[in-house]
Amino acid sequence: MAAESKRGFFLTFEGLDGSGKTTQIKRLTAWLAEQELPHVTTRQPGGTATGDRIRNLLLDSKSAHLAPHTELAMMFADRAQAIHEVIDPALAAGQIVVCDRFTDSTEAYQGGGRELGSEIVLELHRLICGNLQPDLTILLLPDLTASLKRARKRNTREKTSNGGDESRFENEQNPFFERVYEKYLEIAAREPERVVVIDGDLSIDRVHQQVINAVAARLGPFDQWQARHKTSA
Numbered sequence: 001m002a003a004e005s006k007r008g009f010f011l012t013f014e015g016l017d018g019s020g021k022t023t024q025i026k027r028l029t030a031w032l033a034e035q036e037l038p039h040v041t042t043r044q045p046g047g048t049a050t051g052d053r054i055r056n057l058l059l060d061s062k063s064a065h066l067a068p069h070t071e072l073a074m075m076f077a078d079r080a081q082a083i084h085e086v087i088d089p090a091l092a093a094g095q096i097v098v099c100d101r102f103t104d105s106t107e108a109y110q111g112g113g114r115e116l117g118s119e120i121v122l123e124l125h126r127l128i129c130g131n132l133q134p135d136l137t138i139l140l141l142p143d144l145t146a147s148l149k150r151a152r153k154r155n156t157r158e159k160t161s162n163g164g165d166e167s168r169f170e171n172e173q174n175p176f177f178e179r180v181y182e183k184y185l186e187i188a189a190r191e192p193e194r195v196v197v198i199d200g201d202l203s204i205d206r207v208h209q210q211v212i213n214a215v216a217a218r219l220g221p222f223d224q225w226q227a228r229h230k231t232s233a
């Protein structure tokens, strides 16, 4: 686990497929670089060599009939590897870790969408992930229908441009995503200190501004982060 004295900052992004997370993470990363704030960006599932292989298995529509508990266990296998290889070392080195999805996604998608419930997810998180909690979670919540339309369009593009197929979740029907959405709302209501909800239907610039405001408010004075950046450069 990360050393307390030099612990970095753990920031996660959450939201439905097509919520604009990728764009916002790119914008935030550019801003962090401009401010000379030391950071690493990663994503789940994926972000390590093993995790990328697990991601292919999980997201490819050819992985049909995965049992919900298999899916759940694979999400945690991926996460354990990411914590071990990327997240813990970066936090211990005093960096800001920006992670595209974390255990809230498992609670929303497997707990809510697949109807496994929150309890098993939170228990596995305690057992497998040492109950590692983000310092801040940005939850982007655009209108459900618009968000799904964007996600389905995006996957059509991905298939035609590089032959890849990451559409297993996006092929789910609307009631699945309604349950995911509801579970996200439940998590935000349960942990209002950690989870900042941003209306994903605002313009990209306005969402970006709100993301920066939330991050800057939690990071504290920038000079201490910038000093770390200089020593690690």
Ligand code: TMP
Pocket (backbone or CB within 6 Å): 017, 043, 044, 045, 059, 075, 101, 102, 103, 105, 106, 107, 109, 110, 169, 170
């Ligand atoms: P993304 O990388 O485009 O966000 O897609 C990842 C997909 O995997 C997305 O549909 C959400 C899903 N997912 C889960 O179902 N459970 C999880 O724990 C994580 C991290 C992702």
